[in-house]
Amino acid sequence: MDLQGPINVLLIGSGGREHALALGLSRSPRLGTLYATGMSNPGIAALAQPIDVPVKRDELYRLSQFCDKHGVDLVVIGPEDPLAEGWADALRKRADGSERWIFGPGARGAQLEADKAYAKQFMRAASIPTAEGRIFDRQDHAEDYLKSRDEVYVIKAAGLAKGKGVIVPKTNEEGLEAIRSMMGKKAFGDAGKKILIEEMLTGTEVSVLALMDGKNILILPPCQDHKRLGNNDTGPNTGGMGAFCPAETVSDAVMRQLETDVFVAAADALRRDEIEFRGVLYAGIMLTPGGPKVLEFNVRFGDPECQPLLSRLESDLVELLVATASGRLDEADVRFSEQHAVCIVLASPGYPDSPETGKPITGVEDAEAIEGVTVYHAGTKLDEDGQLVTSGGRVLGVTALGETIEQARERAYQACAKIHFDGMQMRTDIAASATTRVS
Numbered sequence: 001m002d003l004q005g006p007i008n009v010l011l012i013g014s015g016g017r018e019h020a021l022a023l024g025l026s027r028s029p030r031l032g033t034l035y036a037t038g039m040s041n042p043g044i045a046a047l048a049q050p051i052d053v054p055v056k057r058d059e060l061y062r063l064s065q066f067c068d069k070h071g072v073d074l075v076v077i078g079p080e081d082p083l084a085e086g087w088a089d090a091l092r093k094r095a096d097g098s099e100r101w102i103f104g105p106g107a108r109g110a111q112l113e114a115d116k117a118y119a120k121q122f123m124r125a126a127s128i129p130t131a132e133g134r135i136f137d138r139q140d141h142a143e144d145y146l147k148s149r150d151e152v153y154v155i156k157a158a159g160l161a162k163g164k165g166v167i168v169p170k171t172n173e174e175g176l177e178a179i180r181s182m183m184g185k186k187a188f189g190d191a192g193k194k195i196l197i198e199e200m201l202t203g204t205e206v207s208v209l210a211l212m213d214g215k216n217i218l219i220l221p222p223c224q225d226h227k228r229l230g231n232n233d234t235g236p237n238t239g240g241m242g243a244f245c246p247a248e249t250v251s252d253a254v255m256r257q258l259e260t261d262v263f264v265a266a267a268d269a270l271r272r273d274e275i276e277f278r279g280v281l282y283a284g285i286m287l288t289p290g291g292p293k294v295l296e297f298n299v300r301f302g303d304p305e306c307q308p309l310l311s312r313l314e315s316d317l318v319e320l321l322v323a324t325a326s327g328r329l330d331e332a333d334v335r336f337s338e339q340h341a342v343c344i345v346l347a348s349p350g351y352p353d354s355p356e357t358g359k360p361i362t363g364v365e366d367a368e369a370i371e372g373v374t375v376y377h378a379g380t381k382l383d384e385d386g387q388l389v390t391s392g393g394r395v396l397g398v399t400a401l402g403e404t405i406e407q408a409r410e411r412a413y414q415a416c417a418k419i420h421f422d423g424m425q426m427r428t429d430i431a432a433s434a435t436t437r438v439s
């Protein structure tokens, strides 16, 4: 890429994923100034400059003016909510009418994540392999359909529900409960006005992410996430309790299949619908006995997948995100280390339903003293006395690199053992399946 000079970046979002993005960006010799909206996160605050205008959906023109005033060339949008709300569209135009680079799709592209009914229709139209599913906007029809079936189905709220809108029931009685809760009691508000009743798939779940710039597709090394709260995939679904990269259960043949059947098919369909998608498309994939099938699309990096993924990136993140946002992905230099990375999430007591916060955290520095370890902040803050305390459900993402997955895992757990806060929840089997797998 022949872009000259330092590049000023605005990063939107405040979680562990954005801390990993901030760290990657700050390591680039191409970075000018990094501005961030997520300054309550001490990990991000240590790397970025604050914004002196309100950061609000209905006052985005002020954020855009901030970008003009401070010469922001690239805006990186981390989370799904601002993408679904069209922040990419609102921040694209400079005052002089030219366009700045935005990493992340506009509102129409973000529908792939924000509306599961739309995503299901999109996949059907593009012949992308996915679970069979039916869309309902009436509770009585949804209940009648489920009552008429013998097999157990997955129930999904169509809209964004902070990762909680998918119920994988054990019986259809539980499924009926889920429909009543979503459509009758409005447990997820408007997100549950429409629901999907979907065939239950079985197999190993992997996260395959690709950068897309409207023309080119660059598939990133596959990751695996652990979504359930408890060991051996028990307990409720969460945003993710740990992840590792690369996920070697995905063979090269499957990766090639995903490239053509999922990513090229999606890119073609987006182009047909005249949706310019510049950012990352995340496919949650179930490796079923009948081949890989898409469980969901997200339009952003996964959290926590982003932490082990970017920990392995050796090439320049500023250049990579600019290349994506400017439609020049074919010119990008992308190199990942041969090392393995494992990220373990430390979560608050009560997570995911009602996390208790405000607990003092100790040991982060000791953890980071271990070779290969980076501790990403997610739900932490500094209190009035400057003490690091918990402030959200997922608190830290303890991430380690190693020559082998075993070494990465061992280092990550050694680092976790140094960290303490009251009621800390941690799975002890993150990446265990990868180390015991017979290949």
Ligand code: AMP
Residues within 6 Å of the ligand: 131, 154, 163, 166, 168, 198, 199, 200, 201, 202, 205, 227, 237, 284, 295, 296
């Ligand atoms: P989603 O938000 O669609 O990824 O769903 C959250 C989690 O629910 C997924 O990561 C899977 O573990 C599970 N899930 C979603 N859809 C299905 C399905 N059709 N069959 C089995 N499990 C599913």
Ligand code: GLY
Residues within 6 Å of the ligand: 225, 239, 240, 298, 301, 302, 303, 304, 305
């Ligand atoms: N880790 C799953 C997600 O980001 O949706």
